[in-house]
Amino acid sequence: MSATVTLTTDELLTTTRAVRKRLDFERPVPMAVIRECLEIALQAPTGSNAQGWHWMVVTDADKRLALAELYRKAWAVYPSMPASAHQVHAGDDAMTQIQEKVVSSAEYLAENMEKVPVLLIPCISGRVEGIPAPMGVVAQASTYGSVLPAAWNFMLAARSRGLGTAWTTLHLMHEEEAAKILGIPYAEITQCAMIAVAYSKGTTFKAAPRKPLEPILHVNAW
Numbered sequence: 001m002s003a004t005v006t007l008t009t010d011e012l013l014t015t016t017r018a019v020r021k022r023l024d025f026e027r028p029v030p031m032a033v034i035r036e037c038l039e040i041a042l043q044a045p046t047g048s049n050a051q052g053w054h055w056m057v058v059t060d061a062d063k064r065l066a067l068a069e070l071y072r073k074a075w076a077v078y079p080s081m082p083a084s085a086h087q088v089h090a091g092d093d094a095m096t097q098i099q100e101k102v103v104s105s106a107e108y109l110a111e112n113m114e115k116v117p118v119l120l121i122p123c124i125s126g127r128v129e130g131i132p133a134p135m136g137v138v139a140q141a142s143t144y145g146s147v148l149p150a151a152w153n154f155m156l157a158a159r160s161r162g163l164g165t166a167w168t169t170l171h172l173m174h175e176e177e178a179a180k181i182l183g184i185p186y187a188e189i190t191q192c193a194m195i196a197v198a199y200s201k202g203t204t205f206k207a208a209p210r211k212p213l214e215p216i217l218h219v220n221a222w
């Protein structure tokens with residue numbers, strides 16, 4: 001099996017979007033395709049070459065429903081959080097329409113999470129939330145940084161095979177409950193995301209409108 005969507009590297013990197021409303025819930029995703037994307041993901045870097053990652057692939061309908069219910073419990077409180085898509089660009093008129101789309105799309109995913117055929121939870125060995133600074137900062141950057149690049153590479157590999165993906169994190173508000181559902185040893189293993197994976201309805205996606213580089217580029221000094 002190999003890539004089915006032909007894109008240049010730059011096209012792949014600029015059009016891998018958060019796909020929610022265009023996820024095809026009806027089309028099964030062969031495990032062989034997931035494995036192929038994960039094999040590619042494993043080429044990503046890890047701190048000290050530790051490769052402490054684990055990949056939880058959830059296809060079981062009852063477990064997907066249980067995770068979706070946890071996700072919705074988190075989604076119910078998310079709008080009141082200052083970092084939410086609802087609030088993060090408050091007062092920035094240029095962002096209003098974009099954020100309304102993000103919220104509407106995210107709401108659709110929250111309502112339909114159990115229908116997503118594959119939920120992928122990238123995990124990493126160790127827990128870092130209790131370690132004080134400065135070592136805690138190094139530990140957090142190294143721990144999450146040793147699995148998130150691979151997770152993104154999974155999403156790129158998935159896109160080039162006609163799959164759409166959406167990165168989510170809200171279920172982590174109930175990480176320990178999710179660990180119980182899936183038998184993940186919570187004390188030793190950190191879950192880092194829950195990636196929705198399905199074939200996309202159509203494979204043409206555009207580059208996203210982003211804020212300009214200029215105000216956030218710092219050369220040699222802040």
Ligand SMILES: Cc1cc2nc3c(=O)[nH]c(=O)nc-3n(C[C@H](O)[C@H](O)[C@H](O)COP(=O)(O)O)c2cc1C
Nearest residue numbers: 016017018019102106109166167168169170171208
């Ligand atoms: C760290 C992180 C956490 C995210 N958490 C969620 C989430 O819990 N639920 C969700 O629907 N989308 C989530 N997203 C997706 C973002 O909303 C999405 O990447 C952003 O709106 C940009 O989408 P675009 O590339 O399609 O423009 C998350 C993305 C990242 C990188």
